[in-house]
Amino acid sequence: MIKLSVIIPSSDSPATVQKFLPGILAAIEDCDTTEVILVDAWDRESKRNYVESLGVKYVFAGKARRSFQSNFGAKAATGILLFFLHIDSKPPRGFDAIISASANDGFESGSFKLKFASSSRFLAAFAWFTKFKWSIARGGDQGLFVKRAVFDEVGGYKNAWQIMEDVDLARKLIKRKTFAILRPALVTSARKYERVGIIKLQFLFTVITILYWMGISNKTIYRFYLKYVEERKDVPPVQV
Known part of the structure; x- marks a missing residue:
């Protein structure tokens, strides 16, 4: 092996x-x-x-x-x-x-x-x-x-x-x-899906994937993730 x-x-x-x-x-x-x-x-x-x-x-x-x-x-x-x-x-x-x-x-x-x-x-x-x-x-x-x-x-x-x-x-x-x-x-x-919600999280992951394929900066995508998936209140609105 x-x-x-x-x-x-x-x-x-x-x-x-x-x-x-x-x-x-x-x-x-x-x-x-x-x-x-x-x-x-x-x-x-x-x-x-x-x-x-x-x-x-x-x-x-x-x-x-x-x-x-x-x-x-x-x-x-x-x-x-x-x-x-x-x-x-x-x-x-x-x-x-x-x-x-x-x-x-x-x-x-x-x-x-x-x-x-x-x-x-x-x-x-x-x-x-x-x-x-x-x-x-x-x-x-x-x-x-x-x-x-x-x-x-x-x-x-x-x-x-x-x-x-x-x-x-x-x-x-x-x-x-x-x-x-x-x-x-x-x-x-499935702990993250159970915490955020199955449909909601899959929708957010789909958006993140689209942003990646659009060539949006990784920093911007990560801010989107923190704000909408992790629901961080300290993250400012994300502009794409």
Whole structure:
């Protein structure tokens, strides 16, 4: 099996890490060829001690920006393959073997089909579209694997981006014609949909995607996200 580095950028509370990390570790088939790296935005001793007690490498990035943390984690990784994963996304059992087999079949990169941890038919319908090899249907919650050499060649994530960095990278990788959609599905939390509202959040994500394809600045898109998704009151009106 090809050496794989699982990179998990995190700005989550210790309780959130304790809730989701064991499930990710339990899904690994070969621990000898798979390393897991948690890239923390803030150096918290309690989180560090817990993570290291599970045999996970703890890396302190010093910045709460997923693009920056992902690139930072890639530098600390030793694997030939990199797998970027959100803490609340649980890959299928044996995901490391699935990724390795895909790479052996000639695929340079790929992501898993998505399933939400929810009984909502609307979310099931949204997730259905992730079976297509479209960059518009890709997202960080599906996980993203890429050969290290290819990751370096395309420039990795855009460090300054605070949103849509995963879609932007997937877009570059899909253009190379060696992108795989992996199965079985990865299961991700629906907590943000439950908090904001399923229809409302999907509508807002659609607007964000349109703004991205229009070439609107990432800073403006992120302000839109903070104001309307996170409902931050301190964000001024967004003008496009």
